[in-house]
Amino acid sequence: MIDVIVIGAGPAGANAALDAAGYGLKVLLIDEGRDAGGQVWRPKSTSIKKAPKTGAIVQGDTLRQKVRNSSIEVRFETRVWHIETDESENWLLALVGPEKEYTVKSKTLIIATGAYERVIPVPGWTMPGVFGLAGATALLKENMIVPGRRTIVAGNGPLLFFVASEVIRLGGRVSAVVSLNGLWDWVKALPAMLMRPILLLQGIKWILSLYLKRIPVYWRHGVKSVEGKEKVEGTSLTRVDKDWRPVPGPEIYIHGEALCYGHGLSPAIEATRLAGASHHFDPTLGGWVPTVDQYGRTSQSGLYVCGDNAGILGVGAAPIRGAMAAKAAYEDLSGNTGKEINKVIKKRAEIFGRAMTALSIPRAGLLDFIENETEICRCEGISRAEIYQEIKFGARSPNAVKSNTRCGMGPCGGRYCSETVALMASDFTGKTREEIGLPTARPPLRPVVMGEITDDLDYDDLPIPGVSPL
Amino acid sequence: MNIIFDIAIIGGGIMGCGTALRVAEGGMSAIILEQGDIGQGASGVNAGTLSMQIKRVKLMPYAIKGHEMWEEMGDAVGFKKTGGYTLAFNDREAELLHERMTQKKQAGANIKFVSSEKVATAEPHLSKKIVAASYCPDDGYANSSLTGQYYRRKIDEKGIGLIEKFPVTYIRSTSEGWEIRSGDRSVVAHRILLAAGGWTKKIAEMMDVELPIRARVNTVSVTERAPKLMSGVIGHATGLLTMKQKENGTVLIGGGWQGKGLPEQGRGNVSIESLMPNLQLAQFALPELSNTRIVRSWTGFEANVPDFYPLAGKLPNKDNAYILGCVRGGYTIGPYISKLMGDYILGREPEMPLFDPARKIEEGRLI
Numbered sequence: 001m002i003d004v005i006v007i008g009a010g011p012a013g014a015n016a017a018l019d020a021a022g023y024g025l026k027v028l029l030i031d032e033g034r035d036a037g038g039q040v041w042r043p044k045s046t047s048i049k050k051a052p053k054t055g056a057i058v059q060g061d062t063l064r065q066k067v068r069n070s071s072i073e074v075r076f077e078t079r080v081w082h083i084e085t086d087e088s089e090n091w092l093l094a095l096v097g098p099e100k101e102y103t104v105k106s107k108t109l110i111i112a113t114g115a116y117e118r119v120i121p122v123p124g125w126t127m128p129g130v131f132g133l134a135g136a137t138a139l140l141k142e143n144m145i146v147p148g149r150r151t152i153v154a155g156n157g158p159l160l161f162f163v164a165s166e167v168i169r170l171g172g173r174v175s176a177v178v179s180l181n182g183l184w185d186w187v188k189a190l191p192a193m194l195m196r197p198i199l200l201l202q203g204i205k206w207i208l209s210l211y212l213k214r215i216p217v218y219w220r221h222g223v224k225s226v227e228g229k230e231k232v233e234g235t236s237l238t239r240v241d242k243d244w245r246p247v248p249g250p251e252i253y254i255h256g257e258a259l260c261y262g263h264g265l266s267p268a269i270e271a272t273r274l275a276g277a278s279h280h281f282d283p284t285l286g287g288w289v290p291t292v293d294q295y296g297r298t299s300q301s302g303l304y305v306c307g308d309n310a311g312i313l314g315v316g317a318a319p320i321r322g323a324m325a326a327k328a329a330y331e332d333l334s335g336n337t338g339k340e341i342n343k344v345i346k347k348r349a350e351i352f353g354r355a356m357t358a359l360s361i362p363r364a365g366l367l368d369f370i371e372n373e374t375e376i377c378r379c380e381g382i383s384r385a386e387i388y389q390e391i392k393f394g395a396r397s398p399n400a401v402k403s404n405t406r407c408g409m410g411p412c413g414g415r416y417c418s419e420t421v422a423l424m425a426s427d428f429t430g431k432t433r434e435e436i437g438l439p440t441a442r443p444p445l446r447p448v449v450m451g452e453i454t455d456d457l458d459y460d461d462l463p464i465p466g467v468s469p470l
Numbered sequence: 471m472n473i474i475f476d477i478a479i480i481g482g483g484i485m486g487c488g489t490a491l492r493v494a495e496g497g498m499s500a501i502i503l504e505q506g507d508i509g510q511g512a513s514g515v516n517a518g519t520l521s522m523q524i525k526r527v528k529l530m531p532y533a534i535k536g537h538e539m540w541e542e543m544g545d546a547v548g549f550k551k552t553g554g555y556t557l558a559f560n561d562r563e564a565e566l567l568h569e570r571m572t573q574k575k576q577a578g579a580n581i582k583f584v585s586s587e588k589v590a591t592a593e594p595h596l597s598k599k600i601v602a603a604s605y606c607p608d609d610g611y612a613n614s615s616l617t618g619q620y621y622r623r624k625i626d627e628k629g630i631g632l633i634e635k636f637p638v639t640y641i642r643s644t645s646e647g648w649e650i651r652s653g654d655r656s657v658v659a660h661r662i663l664l665a666a667g668g669w670t671k672k673i674a675e676m677m678d679v680e681l682p683i684r685a686r687v688n689t690v691s692v693t694e695r696a697p698k699l700m701s702g703v704i705g706h707a708t709g710l711l712t713m714k715q716k717e718n719g720t721v722l723i724g725g726g727w728q729g730k731g732l733p734e735q736g737r738g739n740v741s742i743e744s745l746m747p748n749l750q751l752a753q754f755a756l757p758e759l760s761n762t763r764i765v766r767s768w769t770g771f772e773a774n775v776p777d778f779y780p781l782a783g784k785l786p787n788k789d790n791a792y793i794l795g796c797v798r799g800g801y802t803i804g805p806y807i808s809k810l811m812g813d814y815i816l817g818r819e820p821e822m823p824l825f826d827p828a829r830k831i832e833e834g835r836l837i
């Protein structure tokens with residue numbers, strides 16, 4: 001029997017797996033990617049033969065090497081689509097991948113599924129040429145391609161400046177950076193940023209490089225609409241107040257063929273929710289997060305978390321969070337004491353990470369940018385007006401809005417729209433996000449092709465439970 | 471000062487909402503108390519099959535009436551009359567099909583037996599391994615997700631009281647009537663109706679009434695939008711498969727496969743062990759489904775008693791207290807049986823007999 005399954009081979013999960021293997025545990029590491037590294041240390045596309053050795057590449061390559069040299073069993077290009085426990089309290093996972101191994105069991109489970117992009121809609125946001133900020137970083141990292149001839153970078157938080165500087169580094173042109181945060185927001189975050197002086201310097205370097213290239217940075221501005229006939233041709237901007245409500249002022253129009261646009265990261269909590277852990281809402285951790293002790297033990301026995309899915313603290317904290325989860329799993333399994341962990345590094349990373357995340361948390365004013373016809377749910381094509389009508393009529397929970405409108409019933413599983421719906425419900429009712437709640441977690445974690453998750457049926461093997469009274 | 475309602479209804483599913491509409495029409499002041507949102511229990515997550523071929527013989531007259539009511543509700547609930555086939559893939563199933571459908575036909579359902587060639591022409595995407603089939607032109611479906619929306623509007627129209635996020639935790643009888651509490655909030659009413667679906671046993675216990683109610687944990691799955699694969703609702707002789715393709719192209723797959731969990735623990739969980747054969751059977755019956763993605767699987771609680779007949783009538787040994795639930799095929803039958811229940815509470819003679827909860831309940835035979 002496997003001692004520990006780790007889902008997610010980013011810096012947090014891969015390090016958790018390495019430490020767990022180091023304790024002598026039998027470990028299985030699963031990731032949907034081609035190799036370890038996750039979003040931040042993403043391996044380059046195999047078609048790219050030569051690339052400059054950036055820090056991320058070196059760190060990623062080192063991690064991948066360590067995993068290869070360890071006793072960890074790996075399943076790449078494999079997705080977990082359901083999580084449950086069996087009658088002896090072991091974890092039972094359903095898989096889809098090249099191995100045709102449909103289920104696997106373990107004594108403990110570490111979930112390190114990271115984070116995904118949060119985007120609050122504006123008119124025109126579904127036009128070709130609009131990329132999420134995080135999606136753009138993936139494109140830049142994996143394929144070394146810039147999104148368009150001239151790129152507009154807009155949204156909030158630190159990712160804006162990273163994306164803009166990467167576009168420039170790869171030889172692209174940035175026509176403007178549009179930040180909902182004011183300079184003052186950043187100044188207030190300075191003390192926390194001093195916890196990680198190197199990252200602070202790096203940030204300053206990014207911003208300076210923009211000023212040196214005379215790229216306009218619009219502080220406390222937001223994208224009012226994305227303009228273009230068939231694809232992005234530009235965006236109009238507006239100033240915002242401290243709640244990020246648009247305020248009247250001169251119209252600003254920026255030309256550009258690509259818009260990188262986003263509002264920070266959301267912890268990817270579908271897996272921990274499916275596994276039955278308790279969650280709570282903490283804006284400085286990025287929203288809903290599993291409720292854990294300092295090592296990442298969840299409310300479910302034998303279930304641990306590490307990395308951004310346990311709260312957005314970034315890559316700085318990830319390896320230590322991985323080590324802590326592995327230690328907890330090892331101690332709970334064996335009764336022995338795991339190795340000492342330097343919690344100071346985690347503490348500093350946490351102060352820094354929370355400050356950065358607080359810059360990205362959407363504020364209520366963003367709802368004012370959305371027009372009645374603006375699409376909220378892309379999969380099902382549901383507009384703000386349709387959702388608003390249901391909320392007004394009394395559907396106040398994410399489940400009720402979903403049932404009534406189909407918002408969130410498409411292939412993305414509500415990943416992209418549920419945040420906006422919850423913000424709308426909270427704004428309308430005056431209730432907290434905690435009171436508004438989350439939609440019920442259901443499998444599959446991502447859509448799965450039916451023929452890939454089961455063998456063909458041997459008809460005589462069909463279990464026929466007598467269930468039908470005449 | 472407390473308002474005293476004529477009736478408090480615990481549970482905002484089809485049974486509770488349907489009864490509320492009827493008693494309100496009859497002039498009673500009613501209030502629905504719902505632990506979550508209305509129409510999010512079994513009534514909002516079921517497979518939505520309105521099929522005569524899967525109804526119990528004795529419940530057929532009720533199902534036929536219920537079906538007529540769904541048809542009247544029409545677009546607001548996503549009603550579609552498509553006709554439907556029930557399939558048998560081996561001799562044992564063919565025999566079962568014959569025995570069951572013959573009896574259902576005698577009970578009034580418009581069912582006929584059809585050749586596998588006929589099925590192949592009408593539903594060309596189905597497996598060619600069919601050995602026997604039956605057809606009912608009245609079969610169809612409605613969209614259970616819209617149950618909450620539908621009843622919310624009706625309740626509003628009729629001025630019926632509704633309190634959501636009101637999990638009933640305590641009930642007692644006072645000189646003024648029934649006092650029903652949720653935490654420190656309370657509602658008083660002259661009469662009480664228990665219509666809390668899979669949770670009804672617990673509510674009855676609050677009133678010191680023991681009922682042999684159990685809950686099944688039924689699984690349903692839905693696919694992404696797919697090209698046209700079927701035009702009617704598809705069933706299986708054993709009842710272990712139901713399928714229908716909605717107008718938007720998504721395919722709903724059910725069949726009563728059992729998930730895990732108890733009503734008091736939440737909304738239940740999908741079990742890989744039962745979901746897999748459910749999906750295998752679906753692909754066996756319709757091979758092209760193998761290339762289609764499942765977007766979501768979920769469960770809901772369906773209450774029953776050992777004889778699988780409804781509890782519909784007076785709560786045993788209590789005055790001014792009623793119960794309605796445990797109706798097999800309750801989505802189809804719900805609108806009608808709740809109307810009968812409303813009439814009973816109003817003191818009128820129901821058009822068809824109800825099912826006395828005080829009867830001797832014996833273990834039913836399963837096939």
Ligand SMILES: Cc1cc2nc3c(=O)[nH]c(=O)nc-3n(C[C@H](O)[C@H](O)[C@H](O)COP(=O)(O)OP(=O)(O)OC[C@H]3O[C@@H](n4cnc5c(N)ncnc54)[C@H](O)[C@@H]3O)c2cc1C
Nearest residue numbers: 481483484485505511512513516519638667770799800802
């Ligand atoms: C997955 C599934 C598939 C099905 N498929 C079909 C089908 O295809 N065709 C068909 O005809 N039938 C089907 N059924 C059966 C049908 O859905 C049910 O018979 C019917 O919906 C039951 O209605 P109800 O009002 O009794 O229960 P519910 O809809 O469950 O309503 C009970 C309500 O009581 C509330 N409640 C519980 N406890 C409390 C409390 N303490 N305080 C306040 N409120 C409380 C609940 O929140 C809930 O809203 C299916 C059932 C399931 C579960």
